[in-house]
Amino acid sequence: MASVSLHRLTKTFDAGRPALQDFSLDVRDGEFVVLLGPSGCGKTTALRCIAGLEEPTAGEILIGEREVTHVPPAERDVAMVFQNYALYPHLTVHENIAFALEMRRVPKADCARRVTAMAARLGLAELLDRRPAQLSGGQRQRVALGRAIVRDPAVFLFDEPLSNLDAKLRLELRAELLALHRALGATMIYVTHDQVEAMTMGQRIAILHEGRLRQLGAPGEIYERPADVFVARFVGSPGMNILTGSGTGEGGRVMQCGSLALPVADAAGVFPTQLGLRPEHVGVGAVGEGVGEALVEVVEPLGSETLVHLDAGGQALVARLPGMADVRVGDRVGVRVDTRRLHLFDAAGVRLG
Amino acid sequence: MVTVLAVTMIAPFLYMVSTSFMDEFEVLRYPPALLPGRPLPGNYGAALTALPFGRFFLNSAIFAGFVVAGQVLTSAMAAYAFARLRFPGRDRVFLAVLSVLMVPVIVLLIPRFLIINALGWVDSYAGLISTEVVSVWGIFLLRQFFLTLPRDLEDAARLDGAGEWTIFRRVVLPLSKPALATLAVFAFVDQWKSFLWPLIATRSVEMQVVEVGIASFHGIYYTNWPYQMAAAVTAMVPLVVVFFVAQRYFIQGIQLTGLK
Numbered sequence: 001m002a003s004v005s006l007h008r009l010t011k012t013f014d015a016g017r018p019a020l021q022d023f024s025l026d027v028r029d030g031e032f033v034v035l036l037g038p039s040g041c042g043k044t045t046a047l048r049c050i051a052g053l054e055e056p057t058a059g060e061i062l063i064g065e066r067e068v069t070h071v072p073p074a075e076r077d078v079a080m081v082f083q084n085y086a087l088y089p090h091l092t093v094h095e096n097i098a099f100a101l102e103m104r105r106v107p108k109a110d111c112a113r114r115v116t117a118m119a120a121r122l123g124l125a126e127l128l129d130r131r132p133a134q135l136s137g138g139q140r141q142r143v144a145l146g147r148a149i150v151r152d153p154a155v156f157l158f159d160e161p162l163s164n165l166d167a168k169l170r171l172e173l174r175a176e177l178l179a180l181h182r183a184l185g186a187t188m189i190y191v192t193h194d195q196v197e198a199m200t201m202g203q204r205i206a207i208l209h210e211g212r213l214r215q216l217g218a219p220g221e222i223y224e225r226p227a228d229v230f231v232a233r234f235v236g237s238p239g240m241n242i243l244t245g246s247g248t249g250e251g252g253r254v255m256q257c258g259s260l261a262l263p264v265a266d267a268a269g270v271f272p273t274q275l276g277l278r279p280e281h282v283g284v285g286a287v288g289e290g291v292g293e294a295l296v297e298v299v300e301p302l303g304s305e306t307l308v309h310l311d312a313g314g315q316a317l318v319a320r321l322p323g324m325a326d327v328r329v330g331d332r333v334g335v336r337v338d339t340r341r342l343h344l345f346d347a348a349g350v351r352l353g
Numbered sequence: 354m355v356t357v358l359a360v361t362m363i364a365p366f367l368y369m370v371s372t373s374f375m376d377e378f379e380v381l382r383y384p385p386a387l388l389p390g391r392p393l394p395g396n397y398g399a400a401l402t403a404l405p406f407g408r409f410f411l412n413s414a415i416f417a418g419f420v421v422a423g424q425v426l427t428s429a430m431a432a433y434a435f436a437r438l439r440f441p442g443r444d445r446v447f448l449a450v451l452s453v454l455m456v457p458v459i460v461l462l463i464p465r466f467l468i469i470n471a472l473g474w475v476d477s478y479a480g481l482i483s484t485e486v487v488s489v490w491g492i493f494l495l496r497q498f499f500l501t502l503p504r505d506l507e508d509a510a511r512l513d514g515a516g517e518w519t520i521f522r523r524v525v526l527p528l529s530k531p532a533l534a535t536l537a538v539f540a541f542v543d544q545w546k547s548f549l550w551p552l553i554a555t556r557s558v559e560m561q562v563v564e565v566g567i568a569s570f571h572g573i574y575y576t577n578w579p580y581q582m583a584a585a586v587t588a589m590v591p592l593v594v595v596f597f598v599a600q601r602y603f604i605q606g607i608q609l610t611g612l613k
Contacts, residue, residue, distance in 0.1 A: 053508050074514040086505035090527040103514035147513075 002064035002077075002154040002187055003029045004050060009059035011045050018057070019045040021211040027189060032181050034202030035191045038234070042211040043191045047157050050189065051080050063155060074103070079148035080157040083164060085140045087132040093119070093143050094128040100151045118150045138169045145177075149184070158190040162197065174201060195235050199223070207231050229349035232276045238307065240276045240343065241317035258313030260292035263339055265353075272352050276343030279320035282335065284308060284327060289334030296331040310335065366589075373397070373582035380578040393579070400570075400580035401587060408559060409566040413588075416481050416551065416562055417544035423486030424540045425533055431487075432495030433521050437507065447496070453489045459549070466553055476556040485544065491536045494606060498532035499525060535602040542592055563588045 004027040011020040020042040027033045035043040048054040050061060052073035060069045068076050079100075087096050094115055101111040119125045122142045132140055141161060148156060158177075162170045178201060181188055192198055198205050199219045207214045207222065207230075215227035226232035232240035245257030247264075255262045255275060262275060287293050294312035306325040310317050312335060319335075327333065344352040372380055374392040400406075434440075435447045465484045466475075474480030502525060510520045526533070548564040555561055561569075567588060570581035596603070 048508075051508075051512060053511065073508075073511045074516075078512065080509070080512050082505045082509060084503065084505060086503065086509040088506060088510075088524060099510070099515075100513035103519070147509075151513075 003027060003031075003062075004155055004187060004189065005062040006046070006050070007060045007062070009046065009049060009061065010057050011042075011049060011054060012057045018211050020049070020056070023059070023208070023211070023213055025206055025213065025216065027187060030185045030187055032178075032188045032190065032201060032203045034198040034205045035189065035208060036193070036195060036198040036202075036205050036234075037208035038193055040210075041208040043193075043208050044159055045211075046208070047080075047159055047189060047191045050155070051078055051157055052076050077154040078157055079151050079153040079155075080159065081141070081144050081148050081161045083160040085132070085144045085164075087140055087143055087147070089132050092129050092131055093124060093135070096132070096143055097146045097150050100147060104151070114150055118146045122146050122149075137165050138173065141165065141173060145180075149180070154187065156186055156188040158188065158192075160192050160194075161190075163192070163194065170197075177201065195237065199235070207234065209234075225351070226276070226343065227351050229274055229276070229345050232343060232345075236278060238279055238318050238320075240278050241282065242345075243275045243277065243312075243315050243317065244273060245275070245315075246273070258292075258315035259294060260312045260315065260335055260337075262291055262337065262342065264342060264344060272344035273347045274345040274349060276345060277317065277337060278341065279307065279318045281338040281341040282310075282317060282319035283321065283337075284310075284319055284325075284333040285336050287332050287334050290336035291339075292335055293332055294335050296327055296329055296333060299325075299327055299329055301325075369582050370586055373579055373586050375579050377577055377579050396579045396583040397587065400577075400583040403580060404566050404569060405558065406563070406566060406584065406587075409561055409563045412481075412560060413545060413562040413564070415478060416547075417541050419478070419482045420485045420544045421537050421540045423482065424488040424491045425537055427487045428491030428495050428536060429526065429529070429533065430521075431492045432499055433525060435492065436496045436499035437525075438517065450489055451493060454493070462549065462553060465550070469554060475554065476560050478560075480554045481551060481560070481562075485550070488536075488540060491540065494536055495529065495532055498529055502528055531602065531605060534599065535606040538595060538599040538602045539606055541595060545588075545592060 004025075006023055006025045009020055009023040010018055012018040023042070023046055025033070025046075035046060037043045045054060049056045050063075052068070052071060056069060060067060062068065063076055063078065088099065091099065097115045097118060098111050101114065106114070115128070116125070119128055122145060124139070124142055124146060127135060127139060127143075132143070135143065141164075144161070161177075162173055165173065174197065190197075190201060202219060204216060204218055205222050206216045209230050215222055215231045217225075222231065222235055226235065226240065229242055233242060243255075243257035243260065243262070245255045245260075245262075247253070247255055253263060255264050255272070257275060264272060264275070283290070284294075284296075292312060294310035294317075296308055297311050298307075298309035300307040300309075301324050303324070305323065306321045306327070308319045308321060308325065308327050310319060310333070317335075321327070346352055368387070371388055373396055374394065375386065375389040375396075376391070376393060379386050379390060431450075435443060435450075468484065469475055469480035472480070472483075474483065506524055506528070507520050510524050515523065546564060547562075548568065551562040552565050552568070555565070563584075567581055567584045570577050570584065
């Protein structure tokens with residue numbers, strides 16, 4: 001087991017914008033950290049740098065106390081699980097799991113014992129003689145997991161391991177991975193673009209965008225206090241509503257955003273130009289109620305809740321209403337807002353207060 | 354349309370088989386006979402013993418066999434380097450290698466002969482084989498195939514602790530069996546029907562390959578057509594067998610490279 005430290009990591013590929021820029025992160029020993037971001041944000045590049053599959057252009061990587069920036073992957077004591085499993089198609093499950101042990105010259109008998117034990121643990125005992133092509137997606141990912149665990153590495157790296165699986169299996173393996181993390185107490189770094197996975201699995205989440213770290217924190221912290229507009233929009237399903245407007249009224253204490261007039265607190269003397277509002281903090285009522293009126297554009301009944309897309313004088317926002325709400329497309333409604341839950345951002349999108 | 358094409362392609366072969374059973378004067382009759390009046394299967398025995406064809410077949414097999422092994426080995430290693438290893442100027446070197454494809458084979462005959470002559474290898478297996486063991490087409494074919502292999506597999510192997518050579522031998526080669534087979538099949542066919550180079554590189558009858566042997570039925574004043582055709586039909590048998598056994602590899606080779 002070991003901690004992982006990235007210090008001002010930068011990776012530039014042949015041409016263009018750096019895939020990763022000045023990225024620093026300290027993963028504690030035994031921690032489960034998720035790197036979250038949209039595709040192309042640099043999260044996979046960061047993971048591949050930790051694995052040693054990419055060499056950073058600048059910065060350094062420490063695993064435990066050891067500086068490994070230019071150490072080949074095999075000598076880093078890390079294991080990686082790939083999105084498309086990357087099982088050797090010409091080898092059986094047994095041979096796939098044993099490959100790494102064989103490379104490390106583990107004695108044959110010892111190797112067979114460890115593979116068998118691993119297979120039993122992951123429910124693969126019956127499948128040891130099959131080839132990857134004869135396995136289902138879930139079984140393949142279990143084999144890939146087994147291949148990583150059997151080596152007993154200091155750090156586990158996961159590159160979107162569940163995104164090729166169907167929703168039900170994803171849920172199942174998510175729980176399994178968490179159980180595994182508890183059982184092994186291992187350091188795990190997990191890359192995903194799926195914010196549900198990130199929220200449910202990560203002890204801490206690092207959000208990346210365009211190669212830069214935007215926010216690092218516990219899931220609750222990221223949801224409740226997003227550092228900027230990008231994070232606010234990206235986390236949550238649907239993400240946070242962002243309204244733009246200008247101050248009016250006495251001392252600018254009211255912001256006019258389209259047809260909505262929102263009272264805002266003074267945030268350290270800087271006046272916000274963007275307001276954030278989670279969909280669950282928006283409600284609808286009769287015209288005249290709340291902070292202004294809006295037109296219902298789309299209604300998405302999900303059973304346990306209903307998402308209502310509103311147009312408030314050119315400002316788009318979504319309201320999350322409990323149950324099957326009685327709202328129709330084309331209705332004019334009053335917009336109710338929990339004003340204590342307003343998030344304030346400046347013109348550059350950085351959080352105020 | 355396809356039928357017409359097929360018939361035009363296959364007719365000369367059928368005529369070859371037909372001729373191989375004819376009387377040697379029947380061949381020259383006018384109007385020409387399409388089928389032998391009385392088939393003479395004895396032509397085969399006579400033709401194959403008129404010259405040491407056993408030796409010729411052995412020579413052809415040794416020549417083609419070694420070239421196939423050599424081409425598969427050298428092409429695989431070069432192709433892996435061009436497809437996967439990172440070294441300065443890699444793509445430029447590859448383009449330079451590829452440009453050799455544009456040089457007509459015939460232009461290289463004299464330089465190749467001068468090389469083996471300087472080495473004292475004329476009229477030996479070494480001379481016959483050595484200049485054939487590298488195939489640019491083979492390098493190109495395998496490089497194209499290696500590029501289609503998922504990189505993640507190599508990355509996984511790298512993390513598992515495999516070095517470049519182990520990745521090549523334990524992961525890339527086993528996954529490339531279809532492409533390797535394609536190359537082997539093409540190389541075998543190419544060498545088996547090769548005529549000009551073996552003719553130039555060898556002198557003695559003992560070193561001749563089948564194709565050259567067949568040609569020696571052409572005398573200065575007289576050609577025994579039925580014997581020559583009988584020998585040609587016999588020489589074709591291995592190719593036909595290879596073709597039927599390995600048909601899908603031919604198709605794959607053409608699909609992978611758009612060449613041949």
